[in-house]
Amino acid sequence: MEGALTEETISRIEQSSGMLATRSLARMDEQLAWFRRLPADQRSWVTLVAQAGIASFVEWLRSPDQAVRLTGEVFSTAPRELARRVSLQQTVELVRQTIAVVEEAVPALAGPGEKQQVADAMLRFSREIAFAAARVYAGAAETRGRWDARLEALVIDGLVRGVGPTEEGSPVSQLAALGWRAEGAVTTVVGAARRDLDPTQALDSVHRTARRAGFDVLAGVHGGRLVVVLGGITDPIEAAKAILDEFDDAPVVVGGSAPRIDGAADVTATALSGLRAVAGWPGAPRPVAADDLLPERTIAGDLGARHELIETVYQPLVEAGDVLLDTVVSYLDGGRALETTARALFVHTNTVRYRLRRAAELCGHAPTDARGAFTIQLALVLGRLNGQGAGRAAGPPGAQPPVQ
Template sequence: MTQLLHTQGNGPVRHLARVSDLDPGALADEAMARAERTLPWFGEIPDRRREHLHLVTKAGFVSFFAHLRAPGTADPMDMFAVAPRELVRSVTLQQTLQLMRVTSSLVEENIETPQDLEASVVFSRQLAFAAAELYAQVGDGTGLWEHRLEQFVIDASHKGALTDSLIARIRSVGWRGDGAAVAACGEMPESGDTDIVRRRAWNAGADVLVGTSSGRLIVIAALVEGHEADELQAVIAALADGFGAGPVVVGPVVDTISSAWQSLVAANAGADVVGASDQDARVVYAADLLPERVLAGDPLARRDLINRAYRPLRDSRQPLLQTVRRFVEAGGAVETAARKLDVHPNTVRYRLKRAAEVTGFDPTAARDAFVLQCALRLGLMEDAAAVTPRQQAAR
């Protein structure tokens, strides 16, 4: 069993005169272990977040022992001072109260005098009120102002890069995201509760800005210190659980929060057209909706589609562009494309394989063939439009 007693020169003290002789650190360790055994949700909390809960729990024991030594001098809010925002982001008020019951029971099991028991009951009640006050402060008051600032940042991200002053403002209210960022949008949850997005993202290693636009829930997530870009996939999966029914459209990953507008614009454009696509996954990436976005008039999608699927074919040393064009025009018939190109069918197959390697789109797959066909038309039109002005200038 965890050693709960302070160690003195002659070894652990076996008999306690007062509960305040217990070691707060050892008690916190035991409380975490008991929470692991008795609270189903506790096992889902990542190790980094458990460290915050351990700090808060230990601070609670320290405050309680100070209360025993000098009643009325310990402030229950000191328990949450070590990591108030981290606590609110990691767990709900109900879960916090459940954890407090675990810690209270642990103390009461070691109490030996009626006076200490009464003090424990009084202090536990004070802690419960303090916890409620903390969550109320985040949900109202300054929290309301923070929500308005979040919405302002979301609105600004639709218009372009965030300014340094605006980023400084969100950092002043506790924004911790300083790594790679990504935007997502989808339906509001039926309950209207968006706190689940914050908690899940925080537990996955990211801080979030939450707002709305055109009736959609908008989330911009950025990794916090100690997390790498390859963890964003876990963050995206965590975010999706906080949206309502239907697809959650995710924009491209960008380096910093200041560039989040690029991800947000793409995500919003994707959300406009996802219903017309053949994508049926819960999480849909805006990059997988390029043809639909182009048809809806998205200039960024047009540029991306040409760059990704047309120019690599055009700039290849092999006649990949002509081969893919003839192949899709022939409805995917290799022999027909080979006759038009006057080559052996195996040559067509080889070139199609190379086309898939250089573009990432397989001409023999139905969806990819559609993407390539759109890219070819757009690229050919762009090249034709560029040639005409040069010809006129030459005259």
């Protein structure tokens, strides 16, 4: 370093390092509102960094060729966790406040004719500190990115395996480390992963798209399937449409909605059940709700779908009474012909229409629609086999015990 400072000036700066660090912390507390909100342990680490920075400056004045090593040592005094709480921009603000304090003290610390030399040295050293901070944060970001990717893969694997929120190794307990907001409904969207991207590229693309849409997101490629959990949603289907292009050109299934993230395992299981069964409905919309695939899921062996079909379709019709149920059964058995049904029941066709509309309101599926008729017919069979309801719908006396 040209025009090296005298040892007397360097010693004076060294002896004042404690005072300079204290003043720097006081300046930070006065000027930076976010610094005042840091917990005590975080503030203490910042104090150590400030002290190490000034000590490193003194050593650099003696050995300017060791700038990289000395500036790197400044940040080695703090734990890696500090980089999660204090951003790079905030670190720059801390360095700026420290430099300002040192610059104010230069007139009293510099020897005769050395004021400008000390100021120039501080300017060069602060540049090295800035580069060192950038290296630290770049390294922390790279490490955090690798860790987050592994943790996210574990969370998705847990959801796919159906690990509940209270079980050991629950994925819900790991979400805080991934920056998941605790509030808001969640859904799971599943489909084939894009074949034109490798898994890492596909997941990066999903994250960008979902975050642009304003959702929390977890994603993983699991056995060729892309599994995406979205948080902060309002409508599951609309949320799925926002990321639809991230899937391959194949069926995409939405697993319904859970009010909180602790229901993510359930909606994931529902979505995967729907994906296994969606081939049974070639005309399914894209995306399709897993609840709209209850018939196919039931035939594919999903007991939960079977129970839901009985409870939401068959049971409401039974509870509405024999008149309504007999009308629906007669209409379906008669080939969905209004006139045939009216003659069989000795009523007007308008009465049949009214009863069919009422049935649709009760069970959510219209007997007059081909898809609705299929769903209701399957629910009727399952309900009778399960011994639900009463009278004709439950089967004749002496029938076999309910199928469990």
